[in-house]
Every structure is written in C-alpha cells, then in structure tokens.
Amino acid sequence: xxxxxxxxxxxxxxxxxxxxxxxxxxxxxxxxxxxxxxxxxxxxxxxxxxxxxxxxxxxxxxxxxxxxxxxxxxxxxxxxxxxxxxxxxxxxxxxxxxxxxxxxxxxxx
Amino acid sequence: xxxxxxxxxxxxxxxxxxxxxxxxxxxxxxxxxxxxxxxxxxxxxxxxxxxxxxxxxxxxxxxxxxxxxxxxxxxxxxxxxxxxxxxxxxxxxxxxxxxxxxxxxxxxxxxxxx
Numbered sequence: 455x456x457x458x459x460x461x462x463x464x465x466x467x468x469x470x471x472x473x474x475x476x477x478x479x480x481x482x483x484x485x486x487x488x489x490x491x492x493x494x495x496x497x498x499x500x501x502x503x504x505x506x507x508x509x510x511x512x513x514x515x516x517x518x519x520x521x522x523x524x525x526x527x528x529x530x531x532x533x534x535x536x537x538x539x540x541x542x543x544x545x546x547x548x549x550x551x552x553x554x555x556x557x558x559x560x561x562x563x
Numbered sequence: 564x565x566x567x568x569x570x571x572x573x574x575x576x577x578x579x580x581x582x583x584x585x586x587x588x589x590x591x592x593x594x595x596x597x598x599x600x601x602x603x604x605x606x607x608x609x610x611x612x613x614x615x616x617x618x619x620x621x622x623x624x625x626x627x628x629x630x631x632x633x634x635x636x637x638x639x640x641x642x643x644x645x646x647x648x649x650x651x652x653x654x655x656x657x658x659x660x661x662x663x664x665x666x667x668x669x670x671x672x673x674x675x676x677x
Contacts, residue, residue: 458605487666495600495651496670540605550596550621551655551666553605 457481460541460554467561473528475557477541480522487551488515488526489540497540500526531561565590569654569669576641576648576676584639584672586654592667593659595637599623600651600671609652612637613659641674649676 459478467473477486488500501508501515503524508515512531517524528535541554567588576582586595594613598606608621612631626645631637637656641648654669 489668494670495653495673497653497655497668499666499668502666542606550608550611551606553598553607555603555605 457552458541458543458554460539460557462557463555464558465560467531467559469532469561469563471531471561473531473535473559473561475526475539475541475559477524477526477554478522479524479541479543479552481543481545481552483543483545485544486517486524487542487544488524489542491538491540491556493537500539528559533561533563535559536561565667567654567656567667567669569652569672571672572670574672574674576674578676579643581640581642582674584641584652584654584674586637586639586669587635588637588654588656588667589635590656590665590667591634592656592665593634594657595631596655596657597621597627597629597637597639598653598655600653606653609639648674650674 457480461476485502485504487502489497491497503517512529514527538556538558540556542551544551570585596611597609600606607623609627610629612618618631628640652672658665
C-alpha cells in the first residue's frame with residue numbers, strides 16, 4: 455500500500471467549477487506539500503503546510519493532522535489550471551519527500 | 564533569479580552506454596535530491612545529499628551513481644547496469660532546517676534509451 459494516496463486519479467471539470475483533490479497519508483509527517491506539474495514536466499511547489507489552512511489566490515490547501523488527510527481546493531477553475539497535482543509528505547531527519555501518484559486535472563472551457 | 568537548472572531537457576542514449584544528467588542550483592540549499600518518474604507512478608527517490616562530499620541511497624539507487632563535490636552541483640550518472648533507464652528525472656533541492664523546508668524543483672530531463 456502506498457504511503458500517500460490521492461483521489462481522484464483523474465478529474466475533468468468545466469471552467470468555473472469548484473475543484474477538490476484529496477490526499478491521505480499513513481505515516482507521521484513534518485509537513486505536507488502540494489505540487490503542480492505541467493505537461494512539460496517541471497514541478498512547482500504550491501503549498502507546504504503542517505497544520506490548518508493556507509490560501510494563495512484561487513488555491514486553498516487544508517490539512518487535518520489527526521485524520522492524516524489534506525485537501526487542495528481550486529475555486530473558479532480555469533483551463534490554465536489543467537495539470538497534474540501531486541501530494542507529497544516529508545518527515546524524519548533527512549527531509550526527503552514521499553509522493554502520491556498525482557491527480558490529472560483537465561478543465562474544459 | 565535563483566533556481567535549479569537541469570540539462571539537457573531531452574536525452575537519448577544507446578543501450579549499454581553511461582550518461583550523466585546535470586543539476587545545478589544557485590539557491591545556497593544544503594540538500595539536493597534526484598527523483599525518477601514513470602507513467603502512473605509517484606516520483607521515487609534515487610539518491611540524496613545533505614552536505615558536500617556526502618550522499619545516501621534512496622529507494623531505487625541500483626544502476627545509478629552521484630557525486631557532490633560542490634554545494635551547487637549534484638550530477639546523476641545512469642549506468643549501463645540500470646535495467647530500465649527510460650524515464651523522466653527530476654532534481655530538487657531544499658533547505659536543511661527543522662523549522663522550514665523550502666523545496667525547489669528543476670524542470671526535468673527526459674531520458675530515452677534507443
């Protein structure tokens with residue numbers, strides 16, 4: 455069983471819809487990361503959080519440490535949001551990340 | 564602007580040849596990492612280094628080698644011993660500090676064995 459599970463694997467939405475991507479993990483962590491990977495392959499770090507909620511523009515990330523669960527929300531989705539969204543967790547003394555398999559989001563105009 | 568530079572973006576290698584992927588950062592980050600990405604799988608750690616002249620194997624180190632002679636550079640060599648080297652390779656770096664982790668990723672190198 456993967457230590458980091460994301461759902462759904464694929465998500466198709468219409469422009470303007472509210473999007474939620476979920477991430478569950480089974481290990482103790484120091485921080486949880488949400489990352490965005492565009493078709494070219496490069497990865498951008500969206501959020502790093504260890505508690506509560508963070509907001510940046512139309513993106514909101516929440517984490518519930520007790521339930522070992524995090525969500526990434528996108529409000530008023532736009533075709534340019536189409537990408538793979540990856541959840542990753544870090545913990546321990548070596549700071550390496552354990553990744554989920556990613557959620558492919560497609561937003562249609 | 565600070566960041567990570569990976570080169571080349573696309574690389575073709577003949578079977579049986581070694582090839583080296585470059586990763587350079589100017590962020591003054593202590594730690595550097597190499598990850599491999601295959602279709603339908605999460606990124607997997609190949610090697611990581613927290614200080615110069617020291618590195619550790621990750622989850623899938625077999626068939627790979629690295630060096631860390633300078634803080635800025637962490638090249639990855641894919642050797643002929645790697646049975647299935649065709650993949651997307653990502654380099655990352657981070658601050659080594661319990662109070663804050665700043666991860667930065669490169670744009671990746673896509674390696675194809677022909």
